[in-house]
Amino acid sequence: MRRTSSWGITSAGLAAVLALSGCGGSTHSHSTTASTPTASTPLTVSTRTSPTTTGGTTTSTAPSGGPVPAGTEATSVTFISPTTAFILGTAPCDAQPCSAILRTTDRGAHWVGLPAPRETVSYNLGDGLWGLRFADAEHGYAFGQGLWETSNGGGSWKQATPPAPTVLSLEAVQDRELVAVAQTCAPGQGCGHQIGLYHTAIGGSWAPVASVKTFFNDASIAVHGSVVWALAGPNLYVSTDGGSTFRSESPPCTTQLGQPDSVTDDGAHVYLLCSGNGAAGSTEKWVYRSTGPGSPWVLVGRPPLGGDGGQISAGSDNSIVIATYSAASLLYRSTDGGHTWKTVLTEDDGGAGWSDLGFTTPTDAVVVHGPAVGGSQRPGQVLLSEDGGRTWRAAGF
Numbered sequence: 001m002r003r004t005s006s007w008g009i010t011s012a013g014l015a016a017v018l019a020l021s022g023c024g025g026s027t028h029s030h031s032t033t034a035s036t037p038t039a040s041t042p043l044t045v046s047t048r049t050s051p052t053t054t055g056g057t058t059t060s061t062a063p064s065g066g067p068v069p070a071g072t073e074a075t076s077v078t079f080i081s082p083t084t085a086f087i088l089g090t091a092p093c094d095a096q097p098c099s100a101i102l103r104t105t106d107r108g109a110h111w112v113g114l115p116a117p118r119e120t121v122s123y124n125l126g127d128g129l130w131g132l133r134f135a136d137a138e139h140g141y142a143f144g145q146g147l148w149e150t151s152n153g154g155g156s157w158k159q160a161t162p163p164a165p166t167v168l169s170l171e172a173v174q175d176r177e178l179v180a181v182a183q184t185c186a187p188g189q190g191c192g193h194q195i196g197l198y199h200t201a202i203g204g205s206w207a208p209v210a211s212v213k214t215f216f217n218d219a220s221i222a223v224h225g226s227v228v229w230a231l232a233g234p235n236l237y238v239s240t241d242g243g244s245t246f247r248s249e250s251p252p253c254t255t256q257l258g259q260p261d262s263v264t265d266d267g268a269h270v271y272l273l274c275s276g277n278g279a280a281g282s283t284e285k286w287v288y289r290s291t292g293p294g295s296p297w298v299l300v301g302r303p304p305l306g307g308d309g310g311q312i313s314a315g316s317d318n319s320i321v322i323a324t325y326s327a328a329s330l331l332y333r334s335t336d337g338g339h340t341w342k343t344v345l346t347e348d349d350g351g352a353g354w355s356d357l358g359f360t361t362p363t364d365a366v367v368v369h370g371p372a373v374g375g376s377q378r379p380g381q382v383l384l385s386e387d388g389g390r391t392w393r394a395a396g397f
Contacts, residue, residue, distance in 0.1 A: 062137055062138055062152060062153030062154075062155070063114055063115075063152070063153055063154060063155040064112070065103055065112025065113060065114055066112060066113050066114075067112075067113055068102060068111050068112065068113045068397050069091035069092075069093065069100055069113055070091065070092065071091050071092045072087075072089050072090070072091040072100050072102060072113075072380075072397045073089050073090055073091070073372030073378065073379070073380025073381075074087045074088070074089040074102075074368050074371070074372060074380045074381065074382045074397075075087075075088050075089045075090065075121050075129075075130060075132075075355065075368065075371045075372050075373065075380065076088040076089075076130065076131045076132040076355055076356055076368065076371065077132070077355075077356045077366055077368055077382055078132050078133045078134050078140075078356070079358070079360045079366065080134050080135075080136055080137060081360075082107065082360045082361050082364060083104075083105060083106055083107045084103070084104065084105045084137065085103070085104050085107070085108070085360075085366070086101060086102065086103050086114075086132060086134050086140060086154065087100070087101065087102040087103075087111075087132070087382065087397075088100070088101060088116075088121065088129065088130075088131070088132035088142055089101075089102070089121065089372050089380060090121045090372050090373065090374045090380075096120075096374070097118075097119065097120040097121065097128070097374050098121075098374055099116040099117055099118070099119055099120070099121050099129065099374075100113070100116050100121075101113070101114040101115065101116040101117075101132075101154050102114065102397060103153075103154065104395075107360075107364075107384065107395075108382065108384055108395030108396075111397050114153075114154035114155070115154060115155065115156060115157065116142075116154075116157065117129060117142045117148035117157040117159075118157075119142070119146070119148060120374055121372065121373055121374050122144060122145070122373050122374070123371075123373045124144075125166065125217070126144070126145070126373065127145055128144055128145060128373075128374070129142045129143060129144040129145070129146075129148065130143075130144040130355075130371070130373075131143045131144060131167070131169070131170060131355075131356075133170050133171060133172060134172070135172035135175050135176075135178070135202055136172075136175045137153055138150070138151055138152055138153045139151055139172075139175075139202055140153070140154060141160075141170055141178070142157070143162070143167035143170050143180075144166070144167060145165065145166055146159065146162055146165070146167070147159070147160045147161070147162035147163075147167055147170075148160060161205075161206070162180075162182065162206070163180045163182045163196065163198035163200070163206035163208075164182035164183055164184045164185070164196055164198070165182070165183065165184070165185055166182055166183035166185070167180055167181075167182045168180075168181045168182055168183060168195070168217065168219035169181045169219040169220060169221050170221070171221040171223050171228075172202075172223075173223050173226070173228055173242045173243045174225070174226065174242055175202075176201060176202060176242065177199065177200070177201055177202065177242050177243045177244070178199070178200050178201075178202060178243075179197070179198070179199050179221055179223075179228055179230060179239075179243040180197075180198045180199075180206070180221075181195060181196070181197055181198075181219035181220075181221065181230060181231070181232045182195070182196055182198060183195055183196075183217075184196050184211065193213065193214050193215050193216070193217070193233070194211060194212075194213055195211065195212055195213075195214060195217075195219065195232045195233045196208050196209075196210065196211040196212075196232070197209040197210045197211070197230050197232050197237055197246065199243045199244065199246075209237070209245075209246050210232065210235070210237060210246060210248070211232075212232055212233050212234070212235045214232075214233030214234055214235075216233040216234055216259055217233070218231055218232075218233060218234070218259065218260065218261055218262070218309075219231060219232060219233075220260075220261070220262045220263045220311075221263075222263045222264045222265040222270070223265070224265040224266070224267050225267075226239075226240060226241060226242045227239065227240055227265060227292070227293065228242065228243045228246075229263045229265055229270060230246065230263075231251075231260055231261075231262065231263050234251070234254050234259050234260060235248065235251075236248070236249045236250070236251040236260060236263070236272075237249065238293045240293055247293075249293070249294075251272060251274070251297070252272070252274070252288050252297040252299070253272070253274035253276075253286060253288070258274045258275065258276035258277065258284070258286060259274060259275070259276055260272055260273070260274050261273045261274060261275050261309045261310055261311070261312075262310065262311045262312045263312070264312050264313045264314045264320075265314075266314040266315060266316050266317060266320075266359075266362075268291075268316070268317055269289050269290065269291060269314070269317060269337070270289065270290045270291075270292060271287060271288070271289055271312055271314050271320060271338055272287070272288045272289075272290070272297065272312075273285065273286075273287055273303075273309075273310055273311070273312040273322060274286045274287075274288065275308070275309040275310065278308055278309075281306070281307070281308065281326030281327050281351075282305040282306050282307065282308070282326060283305065283307065283308050283309055284302070284305060285302060285303040285304070285305070285307075285309075285310065285322070285324075286299055286301075286302055287299070287300055287301045287302070287303060287312070287320075287322075287334075287338040288300065289337065289338055300337060300338040300339050301334065301338040301339045301340060301341060303322055303332050303334075303341040304330075304332060304341060304343065306324070306326065306328070306330055306343075307324025307325050307326050307330050308324065308325070308326050309324065310322045310323055310324030310332075311323045311324075311354065311357045312357075313357045313358045313359055313365070314359065315359030315361065315362040315363055315364070315365060315388060315389075316362040316363075316388075317336075317337045317338075318335050318336070318337075318388065319333075319335065319359065319362060319363060319365070319388030319389055320333065320334040320335075320337075320338055320389075321333050321334075321344075321357060321365060321367075321389040322341070323354035323357040323367055324354075325351045325352070325353040325354065326351055327350065327351050328346055328347060328348050328349065328350075328351065329346075329347040329349050329351065329352055329353055329354060329369060329370070330343060330345065330346055330347075331343070331344050331345040331346075331354075331367070331389070331392070332344070333388075333389045333390060335388070344389060344390055344391070344392075345383075345392055347369060347370075347379075349369075349370060349379065352369065352370030352371075352378055352379055353370065353371065354367050354368060354369060354370075354371070355367070355368040355371040356368050362388070363385075363386060363387060363388045364384070364385065364386055365384070365385040365388070365389045365392075366382065366383070366384055366385075367382075367383050367392075368380070368381065368382055368383075369381040369382075369383050381394050381395075382394070382395040383395070
């Protein structure tokens, strides 16, 4: 899934088809299981088996799922196919922190609840988890302040070794590799803003690729096939071998008036959203386009001023969406390769914001409106579009 995500921090995700429960337990617990949604409503999850090729049968560890906890609100969404998705969120429960994981296999028509990491769900750069990515039906990663992983489709979770204490963005590449942008120390440790780019094979150990000292927390990863774009602060990197090696690219907007916010790749073109020179809840925005690694960037459009920076995602050159917010949360759309932009959705929500904007096909899109955090009153809605981002509908849980 190609995706742009986060709350002021952006990411863009899986590849060929563009690429979210139960309740959690005590904060920072090292337990590998999840607590029940409430004391009176236990979450029962069974596993299923499926026949394989010659040699007998293989037991699938992917859970079939249980009831959806009442009141679940979404924080992050990840698609592994046009129809199968997982949600990280939060739901009322008796034992904090009440983290939640849901799964759908029919693009949000029906959902089931799964066990969740025993960790707080928080705002970006808070004390908890704010992102979720699945590489395939079994391998999933919940990230933020630290990293949790599952290898059985969310049947159980365990804490894993993160590439660095604060994982800003993480994506899977061709179901085999992981790429992450992370701060090299946790907030409050006095180490400044040191952001690193990291890579690992699934099941392997993280290796640093690049690092940069910056006061900008922008982190964005875009994947299309074996091509991976990574934005770490103001620095842009590209890989043509699935994320194993990267080289530096020169972004077209690193001045006092503009910095890169988000990158997306629809195959035909790569789009880079830059912003700056802002005041009173609005920023100038520039959209640049390139035909691929090593090709020049061309300024193609200037989206509306409303909103501070933003996230960009493209299903095709005819379906490009920007998510931004200030006093309101806004979605802008272009159908002509980024040249002109129209406002397609305005939420007068006081600036609840967005996460995980992305396309699951060239025309099917997804975004989380008002990412939920534990104990807050936020929308926590997953919005879906089937017409290239022109109209949006809420996916009920």
